[in-house]
Amino acid sequence: MSIINVKGTHDIIGKESELFHYVESLMRLISKQYAFSEVRPPVLEHSELFVRGVGESSDVVRKEMYTFLDKGERSLTLRPEFTAGIMRLIVQNKLYATNDLPLKYFYLGPVFRYERPQLGRYRQFNQFGVECVGGNSYFYDVETISLAYDILKSLKLNNVVIKINTLGDEESRNNYRLALKEFFKEHIIDMCEDCKQRYELNPLRILDCKVPEDQEIVKNAPKMSDYLTNESKERFQRVLSALEQLEIPYIVDDGLVRGLDYYSETVFEFHYTSQNGNNYGAIGAGGHYSHLVKEVGGPDIPGIGFSFGVERIVSVLKDDNILNEEKIDDRVDFYVMPIGEENLNYAYEIARKIRHLDFSVDICLEKAKVPAMFKRAEKKNVRFAIIIGENEVKERKIIIKNLASQQQIELSEDKIFSDIYDIYDQCFSCDGDCENCR
Ligand code: HAM
Numbered sequence: 001m002s003i004i005n006v007k008g009t010h011d012i013i014g015k016e017s018e019l020f021h022y023v024e025s026l027m028r029l030i031s032k033q034y035a036f037s038e039v040r041p042p043v044l045e046h047s048e049l050f051v052r053g054v055g056e057s058s059d060v061v062r063k064e065m066y067t068f069l070d071k072g073e074r075s076l077t078l079r080p081e082f083t084a085g086i087m088r089l090i091v092q093n094k095l096y097a098t099n100d101l102p103l104k105y106f107y108l109g110p111v112f113r114y115e116r117p118q119l120g121r122y123r124q125f126n127q128f129g130v131e132c133v134g135g136n137s138y139f140y141d142v143e144t145i146s147l148a149y150d151i152l153k154s155l156k157l158n159n160v161v162i163k164i165n166t167l168g169d170e171e172s173r174n175n176y177r178l179a180l181k182e183f184f185k186e187h188i189i190d191m192c193e194d195c196k197q198r199y200e201l202n203p204l205r206i207l208d209c210k211v212p213e214d215q216e217i218v219k220n221a222p223k224m225s226d227y228l229t230n231e232s233k234e235r236f237q238r239v240l241s242a243l244e245q246l247e248i249p250y251i252v253d254d255g256l257v258r259g260l261d262y263y264s265e266t267v268f269e270f271h272y273t274s275q276n277g278n279n280y281g282a283i284g285a286g287g288h289y290s291h292l293v294k295e296v297g298g299p300d301i302p303g304i305g306f307s308f309g310v311e312r313i314v315s316v317l318k319d320d321n322i323l324n325e326e327k328i329d330d331r332v333d334f335y336v337m338p339i340g341e342e343n344l345n346y347a348y349e350i351a352r353k354i355r356h357l358d359f360s361v362d363i364c365l366e367k368a369k370v371p372a373m374f375k376r377a378e379k380k381n382v383r384f385a386i387i388i389g390e391n392e393v394k395e396r397k398i399i400i401k402n403l404a405s406q407q408q409i410e411l412s413e414d415k416i417f418s419d420i421y422d423i424y425d426q427c428f429s430c431d432g433d434c435e436n437c438r
Contacts, residue, residue, distance in 0.1 A: 008115070008123025010311075015330050019314055020126070022328040024108055027128045027151050027308070031106040034147045036130050039105040041085040043112075047075040052295050053084030055261020057201035059194075059208075064113040078112040081260070083289075083305055084296065086131045091298035101134030101301070108310075120280035120312045129286070129307030133293060136302070138235050141266040141288055142242040144304045148270065148284060149248050155313065156322045157272060160283070162249065164240070164268040165256035167204075167224065168232035169290070173264065176227035177203055187217045207257045218255075225254050232265060239266050262295070263287040266304070272312075274319035283316060284308035333424065334400075335382040336363040337373040339389040347388040350398055353416055354386075359424070377403060384424070 005011060012020055028038070047067050054061050066078040079085050086105060090096055095103055108128045115121055130147060132140050145162070152160045167173055180203040184191070188199045191206070191214050198205040207218055228236070243250055250268075258267045267287030273279045286306025294300040317323055334354055338347035344365070351363040362380060364373050370387075377385050387399040387408075398416070400423060401408040411419060 008117040010122060018328045018330045020310060023155065023310060023313055024128060026154050030151045030154060031130055031147065036104040036106040039086060039089060039107055041089050043079055043110065044076050045079055045085050045088065047077040049084050049088050049296060050077055050080060053087060053262060053292060054081065057198060057205050058260050060113060060260060064115055066112045066114060080113045081111055082107050082127060082129055082307060083131060087292050087296045090133060091293060091296050096134055096298055096301060102140060103133045106130045119278060120315055122311060126310040127307040128310055129305055131303055131305035133303035134301045138238050139242065140304050141239045144286065144306060145243065145268060146246060146248060148306050152270060155317065157316065159272060161251060161271045162268060163253040163256050163271060164250045164266065165253055166228065166232055166236040166265055167257065167263050167267055168228045169264060172228045172232045176224050179222040179227060180204065183221050191217065202261065204257050207255060208259055223254050235265060258285065258287055262289040262292045264290040272316050274316050276319055278319055280312045280315060283312040331381045331383060332362050333359040334361045334384045334386055335377040335380060336361060336386045336388065337370065338364065339370060339387065341367060343388050343390065343393050346393045350386065350388065354420065357420060
């Protein structure tokens, strides 16, 4: 029996890989415009980091981590998210010890969660995100949301819905937790096993329960907004009015609590439903955290960040046909066709020369008849064929054929360097009647 991929993982092949590159490079570019720089933490971390960072009451830590003992009996975990690892990296390298706070980092890579695979839900998927750590102004929340929004806009995801809420400061959340405990006291007996545990560990998590009967109960639960301290209320209002001023649309969703334990104050999610009705849930999400750096052993400085699910973004771009074909072009520019093995050396020399001029060049290294080579060129979506027979080798020249217009020209080898860019541009954009094509 052949071996297949692990459940919940997926291969990214060919054109789809180009699409990932396109999305990821835009994300990098815009993050750099916001003066964020890249960090690359390892995939493997000590399990303790996520238990302390992401939190014992989160589903991610309780049920979804790929945790194992290594040969030295250490408990290690494949990262289920980046944020805790970035805090570890900041603390371990004492990056916070600078006058130049906040630290502004972006990151990209695979994360692992043992979830039930379904539409847009994988066990290995890629996140792109940013963390802005050590700044004290509420405006970093605005800046972070603005960055995420600009990325989504530049990807032409115009129908994105930003849901936003505040979880308040510690005092607000403590008061709210007490209110929730009081409210759920009489209901918890009828609720799911998960909620029973959540009740003990962190009743806020109950608000996230997906069991329909439990959701009915949750509908009548007290609202966070009634337990906010004045400071938190004011902070949230400032964030909202700055977003308004920047014309970044949002919907306040007072049921939004996020699934990870480290959040405080502003939290947000980016939702997108494709035109065909596919609902991928959140294509990205994030929020502010007041004490996460301290939690992993550093000073008590706050941070804010978000992560996009790259697979989900690629899926909605495909669903809604919002692809900039030109930018995710995986076409091959030239296909070199040696007629006969004896011409292969010269043909290869030519291919290499043109590759060095920054074009993508493929070459037929198999014995093949000319029509078969043209068929291959067509299949590879090649722009130009370069035909090299005995005559071409003898006279050190090449024949270039524009496969769209079917026009061909001859070019001596010593002119390749000077003329090929012009030929490439002109022949591609004309209808076959430019000087080079005639
Ligand atoms: P998260 O909401 O757990 O937040 O994940 C962020 C994004 O990852 C989600 O909005 C979704 O697009 C994607 N995602 C999550 N699970 C899956 C899955 N199983 N398959 C495919 N995509 C998925 C975090 O991870 C936080 N670290 C975000 C953050 C950064 N908060 C502050 N800084």
